[in-house]
Amino acid sequence: MTATSIKDFLTYPIRFLDGVSDARHIIGMGRSSGRSEEEIQRSLELRSVRWAYYALALGRHEIHEPGEMVSIPRSIRKADYEFEIALLLDQTTEEGWTEAEAENFLQKHGRVTILNDLSCRCLQGEDVQLGLGPARSKSILGKALGPRFISYAEFAKRNPRIVLRVNGEVRLEAQACTDSTLWTFPKISAYLSQQPLILEAGTLIGSGTFAGGSIAELSGKYPWLLDGKTVDTVEMEVEGIGTLTNSFARRGEGNG
Numbered sequence: 001m002t003a004t005s006i007k008d009f010l011t012y013p014i015r016f017l018d019g020v021s022d023a024r025h026i027i028g029m030g031r032s033s034g035r036s037e038e039e040i041q042r043s044l045e046l047r048s049v050r051w052a053y054y055a056l057a058l059g060r061h062e063i064h065e066p067g068e069m070v071s072i073p074r075s076i077r078k079a080d081y082e083f084e085i086a087l088l089l090d091q092t093t094e095e096g097w098t099e100a101e102a103e104n105f106l107q108k109h110g111r112v113t114i115l116n117d118l119s120c121r122c123l124q125g126e127d128v129q130l131g132l133g134p135a136r137s138k139s140i141l142g143k144a145l146g147p148r149f150i151s152y153a154e155f156a157k158r159n160p161r162i163v164l165r166v167n168g169e170v171r172l173e174a175q176a177c178t179d180s181t182l183w184t185f186p187k188i189s190a191y192l193s194q195q196p197l198i199l200e201a202g203t204l205i206g207s208g209t210f211a212g213g214s215i216a217e218l219s220g221k222y223p224w225l226l227d228g229k230t231v232d233t234v235e236m237e238v239e240g241i242g243t244l245t246n247s248f249a250r251r252g253e254g255n256g
Helices: 037-047 099-109 121-129 135-139 152-158 185-193
Strands: 014-019 053-058 069-072 083-089 110-117 143-151 161-166 169-175 204-206 231-238 242-250
Touching (some): 083 143, 099 152, 110 152, 110 204, 143 152, 143 242, 185 204
Parallel strands (some): 069 242
Antiparallel strands (some): 014 053, 083 110, 083 204, 110 143, 161 169
């Protein structure tokens, strides 16, 4: 990147929106592995008509750069990654768009990069039982972004290959635009504009987790981050953007 930091491309506080998780069936906007077809279908039917979202205001300190060691508080027992794409709006949206109008806008005024939407599943599970949203569980660990932005137009045209690795082990390989996601960025943008919700330039929107792109989706196949290890390293690779790599360690173990 020509800038010294991915953070230099953002305006603070960042308005961040992403899909609300249904922890029983669907994580983010992706099809969840390890669930029955009946469970998946019920959740897909709901999400085909409505994009439920949560919003956060993020400060510069809550954005983690590529290569940064991320500290996990000792009280967080179920730390999880979520492999997503982040859309950055370069211009304010308008009310009442169709999906085609939203697509035309994003072709001119949208940029994307890789997003690791870090989650505290222990807190998320408690909040779901209380009927609360995921904002608390999504805000504590911050968000990792990078390594660079490319135009939305280039991303959509390429339909890039994506790969997820944890400690060198490949856990996911797919195509970003045709596999796993229920709601595209034009569909999300059009839905929000019809609420109507006008989004200012500088807003970040998460794509929702790619299917198989988090530990929670795979129902016990993999341990939570730092479960029995002192350091875990997560690599999220998207063709045309690069690889977002972050390591994770318990707070106080040589990292602050």
